[in-house]
Amino acid sequence: xxxxxxxxxxxxxxxxxxxxxxxxxxxxxxxxxxxxxxxxxxxxxxxxxxxxxxxxxxxxxxxxxxxxxxxxxxxxxxxxxxxxxxxxxxxxxxxxxxxxxxxxxxxxxxxxxxxxxxxxxxxxxxxxxxxxxxxxxxxxxxxxxxxxxxxxxxxxxxxxxxxxxxxxxxxxxxxxxxxxxxxxxxxxxxxxxxxxxxxxxxxxxxxxxxxxxxxxxxxxxxxxxxxxxxxxxxxxxxxxxxxxxxxxxxxxxxxxxxxxxxxxxxxxxxxxxxxxxxxxxxxxxxxxxxxxxxxxxxxxxxxxxxxxxxxxxxxxxxxxxxxxxxxxxxxxxxxxxxxxxxxxxxxxxxxxxxxxxxxxxxxxxxxxxxxxxxxxxxxxxxxxxxxxxxxxxxxxxxxxxxxxxxxxxxxxxxxxxxxx
Amino acid sequence: xxxxxxxxxxxxxxxxxxxxxxxxxxxxxxxxxxxxxxxxxxxxxxxxxxxxxxxxxxxxxxxxxxxxxxxxxxxxxxxxxxxxxxxxxxxxxxxxxxxxxxxxxxxxxxxxxxxxxxxxxxxxxxxxxxxxxxxxxxxxxxxxxxxxxxxxxxxxxxxxxxxxxxx
Ligand SMILES: Cc1cc2nc3c(=O)[nH]c(=O)nc-3n(C[C@H](O)[C@H](O)[C@H](O)COP(=O)(O)O)c2cc1C
Ligand code: SF4
Ligand code: FES
Numbered sequence: 001x002x003x004x005x006x007x008x009x010x011x012x013x014x015x016x017x018x019x020x021x022x023x024x025x026x027x028x029x030x031x032x033x034x035x036x037x038x039x040x041x042x043x044x045x046x047x048x049x050x051x052x053x054x055x056x057x058x059x060x061x062x063x064x065x066x067x068x069x070x071x072x073x074x075x076x077x078x079x080x081x082x083x084x085x086x087x088x089x090x091x092x093x094x095x096x097x098x099x100x101x102x103x104x105x106x107x108x109x110x111x112x113x114x115x116x117x118x119x120x121x122x123x124x125x126x127x128x129x130x131x132x133x134x135x136x137x138x139x140x141x142x143x144x145x146x147x148x149x150x151x152x153x154x155x156x157x158x159x160x161x162x163x164x165x166x167x168x169x170x171x172x173x174x175x176x177x178x179x180x181x182x183x184x185x186x187x188x189x190x191x192x193x194x195x196x197x198x199x200x201x202x203x204x205x206x207x208x209x210x211x212x213x214x215x216x217x218x219x220x221x222x223x224x225x226x227x228x229x230x231x232x233x234x235x236x237x238x239x240x241x242x243x244x245x246x247x248x249x250x251x252x253x254x255x256x257x258x259x260x261x262x263x264x265x266x267x268x269x270x271x272x273x274x275x276x277x278x279x280x281x282x283x284x285x286x287x288x289x290x291x292x293x294x295x296x297x298x299x300x301x302x303x304x305x306x307x308x309x310x311x312x313x314x315x316x317x318x319x320x321x322x323x324x325x326x327x328x329x330x331x332x333x334x335x336x337x338x339x340x341x342x343x344x345x346x347x348x349x350x351x352x353x354x355x356x357x358x359x360x361x362x363x364x365x366x367x368x369x370x371x372x373x374x375x376x377x378x379x380x381x382x383x384x385x386x387x388x389x390x391x392x393x394x395x396x397x398x399x400x401x402x403x404x405x406x407x408x409x410x411x412x413x414x415x416x417x418x419x420x
Numbered sequence: 421x422x423x424x425x426x427x428x429x430x431x432x433x434x435x436x437x438x439x440x441x442x443x444x445x446x447x448x449x450x451x452x453x454x455x456x457x458x459x460x461x462x463x464x465x466x467x468x469x470x471x472x473x474x475x476x477x478x479x480x481x482x483x484x485x486x487x488x489x490x491x492x493x494x495x496x497x498x499x500x501x502x503x504x505x506x507x508x509x510x511x512x513x514x515x516x517x518x519x520x521x522x523x524x525x526x527x528x529x530x531x532x533x534x535x536x537x538x539x540x541x542x543x544x545x546x547x548x549x550x551x552x553x554x555x556x557x558x559x560x561x562x563x564x565x566x567x568x569x570x571x572x573x574x575x576x577x578x579x580x581x582x583x584x585x586x587x
Binding site: 085086087088089090091094125126127128129130164165166167168169170181182183184185186187202243244245246247251252253283287319321322324325329330333334336337340341343 | 451452453454455456458459484488491492494495496497498499513514515516518519520551552553554555556557558559560564567568569
């Protein structure tokens with residue numbers, strides 16, 4: 001397990017997450033102290049240098065996002081911490097919230113200070129309700145000790161954090177939908193423009209970041225960007241918390257430097273496939289991510305190398321599936337998820353998912369019609385191009401990548417030479 | 421605080437009204453808190469759902485149109501408008517739990533309790549529903565009972581041990 005590292009996760013198990021005194025005893029809040037001594041511009045420069053791609057899945061450059069948020073006019077802005085973590089096979093944010101909630105608060109305070117926000121909101125999925133008391137306690141204790149609230153540590157900067165609960169809707173992880181939900185409404189995405197960075201929660205300029213992104217910000221402020229950049233590869237610097245699960249011996253959330261190969265992740269960290277089975281496929285980035293097969297296990301886990309193979313980092317989920325599951329049953333399970341989660345606002349996603357599901361069901365039973373595959377691919381591409389939000393755009397990534405990697409499972413003839 | 425509240429009838433007992441008022445007060449009757457308020461109310465209503473009377477009561481007390489209250493109730497999977505049971509069992513139906521063998525878990529529940537999806541036991545104790553991934557994939561196959569997560573449920577015995585905690 002020595003291939004894992006402890007940078008973002010360095011505090012895991014080192015203190016009692018329900019006690020600020022315990023956190024302070026290991027040097028807690030030194031990131032906030034450092035940040036408050038810097039200018040917003042300096043922090044943005046550091047963030048740009050750290051080259052952190054957003055860890056919520058969309059991989060948007062954090063430094064750029066913070067620079068934009070800071071430059072938007074307005075003296076009342078909002079920072080949202082996206083703790084909706086709805087992507088199947090993703091639980092790394094849970095590991096941060098449950099083992100290091102104070103560092104998450106530090107990240108939010110730093111983000112708030114940098115962009116000039118007065119209020120922060122944590123949107124915690126209902127499924128993590130057991131973590132609510134821990135977060136509420138962290139917020140309360142931090143406020144009592146002056147690290148949060150009015151005039152933080154005498155700096156003149158005031159920032160308040162509020163905790164809101166989700167209620168079981170994957171689509172609410174999408175930024176504008178999350179905002180609708182915090183405003184007390186059902187979760188359907190907003191039309192853009194206006195962009196939420198200018199007009200988001202309560203019509204205020206809004207910055208949305210993932211839990212892990214915010215924790216990373218606190219990390220490199222505390223230890224310096226050089227330290228953080230000493231991990232990973234030149235193209236994908238730094239570290240990532242992955243959620244490794246499925247048919248592996250040691251499932252779990254692990255922090256790894258970018259650049260390990262998928263084989264190292266699955267076999268060295270994950271301990272390989274249990275019960276003498278063989279790897280059939282893996283899916284990266286959760287249900288909205290893409291699948292690959294055993295022939296590309298030596299691909300390094302970096303944004304660039306994965307993209308070359310048509311794969312994504314996404315949320316950091318790594319699902320391993322062995323030969324006991326048929327590819328088509330796997331695809332069906334993912335499809336069922338998207339049918340359940342489609343909000344129904346736009347036709348390509350609402351109807352496309354249903355029609356594709358019918359076709360997948362025929363494949364499951366072996367009753368597919370001759371042109372079914374073509375039709376499914378056509379609908380999938382329409383969804384990718386025309387859906388209203390990211391849910392519909394990515395819902396068919398699994399199907400399309402599965403067809404690509406396992407054509408024979410969809411009844412397509414493949415010449416032996418074409419197989420990887 | 422407000423002593424002239426209606427006594428209510430049916431599910432909306434005066435005791436429940438008091439508790440609901442308390443919840444709404446905790447959130448300062450803030451309409452942006454509707455989702456959280458309804459979740460908290462659902463926790464204290466017998467059979468864990470939002471009855472029609474309760475929805476109307478929230479709508480009147482918070483001055484939110486009933487249609488908006490129902491927009492929220494019907495949209496979110498965690499809110500139910502049908503009575504469930506004392507203990508709500510949620511089986512994860514997503515892909516990680518699938519590949520780690522959640523059929524054993526499903527069969528065990530059906531055998532132990534005699535209920536299928538969206539059904540309650542005759543004594544009103546247990547309700548079974550499927551739910552998407554709740555982020556316990558590292559201990560899959562997993563289920564939740566009244567929000568508490570149980571994992572590594574690969575045998576009927578392990579399922580029974582979890583159920584035995586809720587009698
Ligand atoms: C359907 C859908 C669900 C999403 N769910 C999440 C989520 O649960 N958590 C998250 O951080 N981002 C999620 N995202 C991505 C967010 O829209 C957004 O990009 C992210 O929170 C921004 O933070 P980051 O830049 O730090 O990654 C989701 C996007 C879509 C389209
Ligand atoms: S793509 Fe799907 S989830 Fe997104 S708005 Fe359309 S129907 Fe709703
Ligand atoms: S897939 Fe079952 S808990 Fe994540």
